[in-house]
Amino acid sequence: MANQHIPLAEQLSQNLPSKVKIVEVGPRDGLQNEALINGKAISAADKVALIEQLADAGVSYIESGSFVSPKWVPQMATSTEVFETIKRNNNVTYAALTPNMKGYEAAVAVNADEVAIFASASESFSQKNINCSIEESIERFSPIIADAKKRNIKVRGYVSCVVGCPYEGDIDPEQVALVAEKLLAMGCYEISLGDTIGVGTAASVTKMLQAVSARVPSAQLAVHFHDTYGQALTNIYAALQFGISVIDSAIAGLGGCPYAKGASGNVATEDVVFLLNGLGITTNIDFDKLLQAGWFISKKLGKPPISKVSTAYLAQQQ
Numbered sequence: 095m096a097n098q099h100i101p102l103a104e105q106l107s108q109n110l111p112s113k114v115k116i117v118e119v120g121p122r123d124g125l126q127n128e129a130l131i132n133g134k135a136i137s138a139a140d141k142v143a144l145i146e147q148l149a150d151a152g153v154s155y156i157e158s159g160s161f162v163s164p165k166w167v168p169q170m171a172t173s174t175e176v177f178e179t180i181k182r183n184n185n186v187t188y189a190a191l192t193p194n195m196k197g198y199e200a201a202v203a204v205n206a207d208e209v210a211i212f213a214s215a216s217e218s219f220s221q222k223n224i225n226c227s228i229e230e231s232i233e234r235f236s237p238i239i240a241d242a243k244k245r246n247i248k249v250r251g252y253v254s255c256v257v258g259c260p261y262e263g264d265i266d267p268e269q270v271a272l273v274a275e276k277l278l279a280m281g282c283y284e285i286s287l288g289d290t291i292g293v294g295t296a297a298s299v300t301k302m303l304q305a306v307s308a309r310v311p312s313a314q315l316a317v318h319f320h321d322t323y324g325q326a327l328t329n330i331y332a333a334l335q336f337g338i339s340v341i342d343s344a345i346a347g348l349g350g351c352p353y354a355k356g357a358s359g360n361v362a363t364e365d366v367v368f369l370l371n372g373l374g375i376t377t378n379i380d381f382d383k384l385l386q387a388g389w390f391i392s393k394k395l396g397k398p399p400i401s402k403v404s405t406a407y408l409a410q411q412q
């Protein structure tokens with residue numbers, strides 16, 4: 095019989111964390127892939143309003159933009175304006191994605207609190223996404239990490255295609271582990287494992303996490319699941335059982351990846367918080383305010399939230 099004095103998370107499994115940090119990637123990963131409306135990107139003012147609403151809801155880490163080529167990703171062209179305009183909350187980390195020194199310098203110029211670099215476990219995806227090999231991408235990150243160290247800016251590392259690649263199919267878990275280990279050794283404080291095209295299942299994600307956690311401690315791992323095949327929540331539950339306590343998600347399930355055809359958005363933050371609340375795992379997020387932030391951005395984009403939880407609550411309001 096369940097012991098009422100032991101938190102539910104502990105009753106279910108010794109390994110489930112008691113607290114989880116949500117890394118909100120909607121303003122970057124989400125919006126980078128939203129279609130232009132009448133040839134226009136979402137305005138910087140709307141991005142700022144979204145970021146401020148997320149911060150007000152208690153989200154403590156927000157990837158707020160990226161400094162990449164505007165020719166490659168037009169929706170991110172206003173990232174400088176966004177960072178310069180946000181009213182910062184001291185409890186929030188405002189991070190930026192940076193592919194090279196040029197992007198990193200732009201992030202430093204607007205006082206991004208942290209930067210994220212991104213490598214791939216798949217050679218073909220690396221070429222399509224950032225126009226260079228895995229090895230070359232890692233070389234490009236070295237000067238970023240060196241300068242960030244001098245300035246006390248933390249660097250987060252992503253590994254993309256950790257289960258499957260749109261060009262190569264299945265990815266060997268050992269290859270993921272090697273890239274993750276390399277990024278950690280270079281100085282990234284945390285490695286976010288990206289199922290870029292959302293093909294992972296509890297079985298393949300578990301195999302991948304077994305390989306990676308043999309080389310990188312779970313305390314330094316995060317998971318970043320796109321929900322293309324509807325498996326993200328199950329995969330998050332599998333990751334929680336490895337003691338992983340950092341989860342990337344996007345408000346309203348925004349997004350996808352411009353270089354991964356058919357990939358849908360990240361798992362919705364509303365769905366992840368609903369799962370965590372059910373497990374008694376603390377996030378310090380105000381759920382009602384989170385829902386409001388999702389409805390705000392969905393209205394601006396003229397489409398419903400890609401979140402079953404958000405849709406269910408919205409229906410109750412009508």
Ligand code: HMG
Pocket residue numbers: 123126160161162163164166167193194196197198212223224225252253254255287288289290318320350351352
């Ligand atoms: P390139 O063409 O190889 O770069 O692109 P280059 O160094 O040859 O420069 C070409 C032009 O780009 C030059 O301008 C540069 O100044 C400019 P021009 O002289 O032609 O006018 N340029 C830049 N402009 C702005 N910001 C910069 C920058 N760097 C060069 N930082 C590059 C290389 C990386 C720039 C390009 O491939 C690019 O921007 N790619 C976009 C990648 C991207 O944003 N992908 C989506 C994010 S990754 C992702 O979503 C996965 C993740 O979520 C995890 C997961 O889901 O698995 C993280």
Ligand code: MG
Pocket residue numbers: 123288290318320350351360
């Ligand atoms: Mg992503």
